[in-house]
Amino acid sequence: MIKIAVDAMGGDYAPAEIVKGVEEARDRYPELTFLLFGIEDQVVPLIQNQERINFVATTEVIAMGDEPVKAMRDKQDSSMVRAAQAVKDGEADALFSAGNTGALLSSAIFIVGRIKGVDRPALATAIPAVDAKNGHNQFIFMDLGANAESKPAHLYQYGILGSFYASHMLGYDNPTVRLLNNGAEEDKGDEVHKEAHQLMKQSSDFNFLGNVEARELLEGTADVVVADGFSGNAALKSMEGTALVILGQLKKAIMNGGLRGKLGALMLKPALKKLKGQLDFNNQGGAVVLGVNAPVVKTHGSAKATAVANTMGQIKMMVEQNLVPDTAAFIAENKDKLKVKKSAN
Amino acid sequence: MIKIAVDAMGGDYAPAEIVKGVEEARDRYPELTFLLFGIEDQVVPLIQNQERINFVATTEVIAMGDEPVKAMRDKQDSSMVRAAQAVKDGEADALFSAGNTGALLSSAIFIVGRIKGVDRPALATAIPAVDAKNGHNQFIFMDLGANAESKPAHLYQYGILGSFYASHMLGYDNPTVRLLNNGAEEDKGDEVHKEAHQLMKQSSDFNFLGNVEARELLEGTADVVVADGFSGNAALKSMEGTALVILGQLKKAIMNGGLRGKLGALMLKPALKKLKGQLDFNNQGGAVVLGVNAPVVKTHGSAKATAVANTMGQIKMMVEQNLVPDTAAFIAENKDKLKVKKSAN
Structure with a gap:
């Protein structure tokens, strides 16, 4: 039980x-x-x-x-x-x-x-990925704001926590990880993100693919996207707000479109409903403290x-799925290696 | 000429x-x-x-x-x-x-x-505001990524630069300013945003209304929204990416909706076109170095x-509109006051 x-x-x-x-x-x-x-x-x-x-x-x-x-x-x-x-x-x-x-x-x-x-538990949630090349229709996005400030070693740890969550809960094998940054190249971002990128690049603890820009987030370019809590929070809320505004404006446009608009909407109803379901961030389960x-x-x-x-x-x-014990065991086994990463910055 | x-x-x-x-x-x-x-x-x-x-x-x-x-x-x-x-x-x-x-x-x-x-010129652009309570259909969003790292005094200066841009270019009288932060309360955010909030709150240089969360950005809660370049970039790109994905999925849903979907789309065409225009971030002019x-x-x-x-x-x-000379004159007149803000953090 x-x-x-x-x-x-x-x-x-x-x-x-x-x-x-x-x-x-x-x-x-x-x-x-x-x-x-x-x-x-x-x-x-x-x-x-x-x-x-x-x-x-x-x-x-x-x-x-x-x-x-x-x-x-x-x-x-x-x-x-x-x-x-x-x-x-x-x-x-x-x-x-x-x-x-x-x-x-x-x-x-x-x-x-x-x-x-x-060092820093983080808040994670699954986000819908649209037409992702890897065929996965969800990815894990974290930290969503548990920590207003993050050091490179914390972002590195999020990569481990997120990978365990993606493999255990979404069933992704050797999940891919990207770092949310304001450019694709490894020299982009502030000092924290540059250093985090370097730590992750040398990682044998998870499958790091490099940076991702916020513009590509919903395209599902990785199974786990790691962000500092401040910009992760801003990105998530921007996506939610934009989706709400667009769906709201669409509804309004239909209402103001007269009989023609309403007839069109009636015909498009199944398509619109499907779209709304796909973009409902709250439909993807609760946010998890990892x-x-x-x-x-x-x-x-x-x-x-x-x-x-x-x-x-x-x-x-x-x-x-034994998520917490498996994560804890991995971190215990690798504690010396993880300590080194921490002292490096 | x-x-x-x-x-x-x-x-x-x-x-x-x-x-x-x-x-x-x-x-x-x-x-x-x-x-x-x-x-x-x-x-x-x-x-x-x-x-x-x-x-x-x-x-x-x-x-x-x-x-x-x-x-x-x-x-x-x-x-x-x-x-x-x-x-x-x-x-x-x-x-x-x-x-x-x-x-x-x-x-x-x-x-x-x-x-x-x-100290830090910043990148700004006008963003469409949807059904804003103040009736303004655009607001100025900055910094969009000119500076990966910002200090409180820099964010404060963005408030001045953005206010001049909003008044001169959008014709807004005494433009309202908000700080993008991960919560509405003044104690939210990391140290930089907490201090910036305090500086702005005491400002007589612009009309500060408090924090805004990314979720409310498109609702046009202020004439100028100031962000640090890193999260401003993440928020802007998240909004753009989400808008693109939704409009793309809508198109796909229509295409896959058979005759019914296509007929519906035909009837909704004017409404959809209007929506697309409203959400075209590139339609709002170029990004400006302020x-x-x-x-x-x-x-x-x-x-x-x-x-x-x-x-x-x-x-x-x-x-x-004399944007640059007016901005420069204001900053020259207030340079002692602005220096004090800088030395405070």
């Missing part, structure tokens, strides 16, 4: 859609059990069927706008902190939340704890029950 | 489309004259009518793939370097190129020269004659 600690209070539709999603996942995956943390009188009445769901009462809630580290430290009896504590104490195998991303990151790093030898001692997954704040249940499926796979 | 020094050899369709564009601009704008630099036997036969076009023979060409600073230093008789030199020597008022962006930047900074008091002693404008490498002529119109407006 796999036990998932669930923060029932985080997310725009919490706790209703979280509880509903947990029940959907319970019915879908017989190997899952849940430890649900939340405010008793808000959560318990929502549970239809307690099979494989254990409820733990907590008294506090970390809000979306709370300052992350402070919230984690001050709200010791919050649903998120208690859920993280359960993972640390071995009472659960993984942590789920749809709440405050920064607080979840802090809980993952300071409570669940870093894998020994990992480099900590257990699977920690953040699903989108606006996630409804089915998205919650899908994320539980993702967590189940992370546990079954 | 306004005299523009033209690098006739830079760009994918140079020199043919550059020369054609210059002639189109000459016919369109009676106040423009051109100093055309290029390889004699390649350029001269293309000129249909020499009215207000003076040709200067050069022997070298800076290629798209050349290492920028090295190319500028080594190829002293290249069309780009000679054109820049003409601006420096007062023989021309502005510099145009569709060639190697990095080499043009270097030529702008080291040959045309920085405005006194400007902070140097004359207008220096880089149009897209794939620009054809009409795009070249449009860019000449943009340069004409920069000169007529």
Whole structure:
């Protein structure tokens, strides 16, 4: 049995859609059990069927706008902190939340704890790749903003963490890795990216193919794209924002196109629907904190029950595929080599 | 009369489309004259009518793939370097190129020269804003990658340079400025962005509204968005790449949609065309080097004659609007105050 600690209070539709999603996942995956943390009188009445769901009462809630580290430290009896504590104490195998991303990151790093030898856990997600030459329709993009500042050795470690995630979760053999940089040539970028490129180029720890520019990201030029958290965050949000604006403008153009526009839209409906699905970044599963001692997954704040249940499926796979132990074992075996990289910069 | 020094050899369709564009601009704008630099036997036969076009023979060409600073230093008789030199020597008022962006930047900074008091000239462009609340349908986005590394004082200066560009070229009164950061709150980002935010917040030099996240960029939340060159480049290229992929997938979906898809597309044609125009980042004019002693404008490498002529119109407006002298005068008047900001970090 796999036990998932669930923060029932985080997310725009919490706790209703979280509880509903947990029940959907319970019915879908017989190997899952849940430890649900939340405010008793808000959560318990929502549970239809307690099979494989254990409820733990907590008294506090970390809000979306709370300052992350402070919230984690001050709200010791919050649903998120208690859920993280359960993972640390071995009472659960993984942590789920749809709440405050920064607080979840802090809980993952300071409570669940870093894998020994990992300096900076990072936030990763799968992104749709469109017509990729390697035939892979998703790639792993990280760091999405866990770390505002990264050193070359951190970017190097992201390459290892991302490779394990891509091989274990997407089934890619010897995943290819690229570094997000503002030019294809190895001398491009600031000092951090130039040095990171050199470290990666000499890597025997993963399959490095060189730099990638943000313009080519969605074309899926690699199975893993490593970015510093600041520009990774900017690139991801630019892509999301652009996709939303275009689809919104398309809809508006159709609406303003009179009968002709509406008829055209009706005929194009299947094509438009397919396109929208392809470009739905939230459809690709939750964002994962890589480099900590257990699977920690953040699903989108606006996630409804089915998205919650899908994320539980993702967590189940992370546990079954042995992602964290395999990553930890590799880093332990190579710790001397990785230390050298660190002292080099 | 306004005299523009033209690098006739830079760009994918140079020199043919550059020369054609210059002639189109000459016919369109009676106040423009051109100093055309290029390889004699390649350029001269293309000129249909020499009215207000003076040709200067050069022997070298800076290629798209050349290492920028090295190319500028080594190829002293290249069309780009000679054109820049003409601006420096007062023989021309502005510099145009569709060639190697990095080499043009270097030529702008080291040959045309920085405005006194400007530490880091930056690359700026107008971006379409969609349904902006302030009613403005474009905003200025900078730095797009002139500087891989920026200090807080540099970001602060971009705010000044961008404000002058927005007021002079887009006609926005007291332009609003935001800082691209990975969160809306003032404590977000790395040290550079936190300090830059504090400098800008206390600014009396421009109208600062706070941070903007990349996701909201296209919504036009400000008239000027200031970014460090690394993440500004990543955000711009992510937006361009996403727009291209979506429009490409839409086309493909229509093609694969059978008769129904094609009929629908036919009916939606006006709406789709409008959308494409709205999202064409290259339609918004060339990228401008701000902070140097004359207008220096880089149009897209794939620009054809009409795009070249449009860019000449943009340069004409920069000169007529007195952009560079007004910017320089403001910076000279405030140099003591700006020095203080610099020493603070």
